[in-house]
């Protein structure tokens with residue numbers, strides 16, 4: 001999406017030859033979608049009567065449409081390379097025109113399938129020739145915009161084609177009512193004629209496009225299967241990407257299930273070809289709505305959570321579609337389904353763009369595209385045969401009878417799968433563990449941000465040490481960490497600022513005594529930035545491994561030093577820190593309360609930027625620490641820092657002992673059975 005800002009796609013269209021090619025592509029895309037709709041509808045109409053035969057017939061069209069690309073794709077790429085591209089595209093368009101036009105005139109299912117395979121074989125020449133031509137017509141800097149426009153017409157024409165198909169069906173029925181319709185058995189003939197004409201228009205546009213060079217460089221069309229296998233090797237390694245890819249494919253499959261069985265399903269509900277067009281279009285209209293408006297909705301919800309949620313809801317909606325036998329409700333639900341799938345796609349794409357390393361981003365995208373094709377092929381080619389095998393059942397419940405057929409079953413399975421994938425994605429990539437989804441959702445609906453994390457829900461144990469300069473935090477946190485390790489706990493001892501790579505740089509800026517000009521606000525933001533890194537890279541991962549995390553300073557330091565010390569609004573400091581930490585609160589905070597006169601005299605070496613603040617500053621800091629502890633005594637232990645070290649240590653140990661988990665987690669006790677428990 002960022003590319004839109006860099007070079008507007010309209011600039012590419014200012015380029016006359018590309019504009020002409022783009023128009024040809026648009027017309028062809030519209031024709032392709034119309035073709036898919038008309039052929040599946042015609043296949044269904046030609047085999048009306050037997051439910052199983054009809055399901056298989058519609059499924060056959062999908063298989064005939066997809067198989068040539070999978071089997072012959074790479075081969076055709078090599079051939080397409082040897083011919084003049086303009087001539088290739090021109091002849092391909094003429095051939096497609098002739099073959100598509102013949103379908104309604106012949107009007108038999110066998111010819112429909114043969115013609116479909118022929119058209120797809122011709123497409124195998126047209127598509128690589130077009131792909132190879134675009135870089136010749138467009139300067140490199142605008143290639144990305146050109147590809148976006150390309151994508152826009154590839155999918156953007158689908159709802160237009162669906163609506164056109166519905167309109168043509170109605171018009172066809174009307175004409176057939178007045179004069180017996182001569183072409184084919186029904187109104188799909190009209191759609192196929194329009195489809196054939198679209199290819200003819202494209203042929204004309206291409207013919208007049210003299211700028212297409214004969215050939216230039218090789219066209220490479222790697223095998224789809226090879227792309228998938230190789231892509232997974234890179235993509236499968238990363239947990240986040242794995243979650244995203246599985247989720248996006250789940251969303252894709254859910255949409256595919258509806259598209260695959262829509263014709264037979266709509267007919268079972270009493271709808272004709274026009275209704276089929278409407279349901280088909282509803283998926284794409286919903287998708288477009290989801291992509292454009294979905295992200296504005298629930299702006300405050302974590303994107304990763306919204307992603308999983310959208311897929312889960314899509315699954316539930318699909319289940320409802322499977323069970324409700326009312327065409328109007330089904331169309332409305334289909335729009336919702338499309339919207340959920342659209343939201344999932346756009347979040348997935350954006351997250352991959354933002355969070356996946358540069359080095360594997362390109363591969364991830366191309367992996368996704370090729371896997372999406374294979375998924376779609378599998379879903380649509382399995383959906384109809386599965387529906388056919390299951391056949392038609394009518395459940396009689398007293399006076400009521402409930403129809404449940406193969407398409408219902410397919411939609412039900414698709415829905416259940418999507419729910420499973422959605423829940424998996426929610427679990428796999430949750431960035432707000434410990435906060436219930438419901439609480440998060442309610443907050444997001446109200447427009448509130450980041451409800452505080454209830455510390456009890458985080459696995460592991462999180463203890464923070466706080467206090468003024470020289471109060472003895474470092475000494476005590478070290479002693480406590482040793483004591484805990486001795487008991488068999490996995491302990492991560494860390495501190496702020498500066499426990500991450502970025503944090504070390506921030507620390508250098510923050511504590512450099514020469515850095516006098518730093519404003520209070522930027523100081524607060526830099527400490528928060530360090531904390532955000534610290535939480536994401538060190539603390540959270542350790543807690544979720546079940547470790548005990550001991551940190552020397554945390555949010556309270558910012559509230560005390562920046563809030564009270566620098567006199568910033570405590571609410572603001574609290575808010576940026578809640579954002580930075582995702583609301584992570586320690587289970588226990590140990591405050592070592594030492595008067596600044598005492599603490600400051602303990603320090604050796606040159607004073608850093610903060611240490612060299614006047615005494616009143618440190619007094620304010622101390623007061624704030626004590627106020628924070630007094631406000632939530634259950635989460636604090638306050639010890640007198642002037643006491644001898646060993647006395648302080650014992651006091652802290654006594655308090656921590658109360659909240660220590662069992663060193664051997666219950667699950668592993670179950671597994672290990674008779675293994676002795678770990679003692680000293």
Ligand SMILES: Nc1ncnc2c1ncn2[C@@H]1O[C@H](COP(=O)(O)OP(=O)(O)O)[C@@H](O)[C@H]1O
Nearest residue numbers: 469470471472473474475476602641643644645
């Ligand atoms: N309870 C105590 N009594 C006296 N000196 C102490 C005590 N605790 C720590 N010290 C000493 O004070 C100095 C600062 O302690 P340190 O743990 O580094 O404080 P902080 O991390 O809070 O700045 C160290 O030299 C340490 O040995």
Ligand SMILES: Cc1cn([C@H]2C[C@H](O)[C@@H](COP(=O)(O)OP(=O)(O)O)O2)c(=O)[nH]c1=O
Nearest residue numbers: 468469470496497527553557558561610611
């Ligand atoms: C974490 C944090 C530290 N600070 C200050 C307090 C300390 O003077 C300094 C941290 O330096 P450090 O050398 O770690 O001091 P200490 O041993 O006392 O912890 O940064 C803030 O002002 N805000 C914060 O949020």
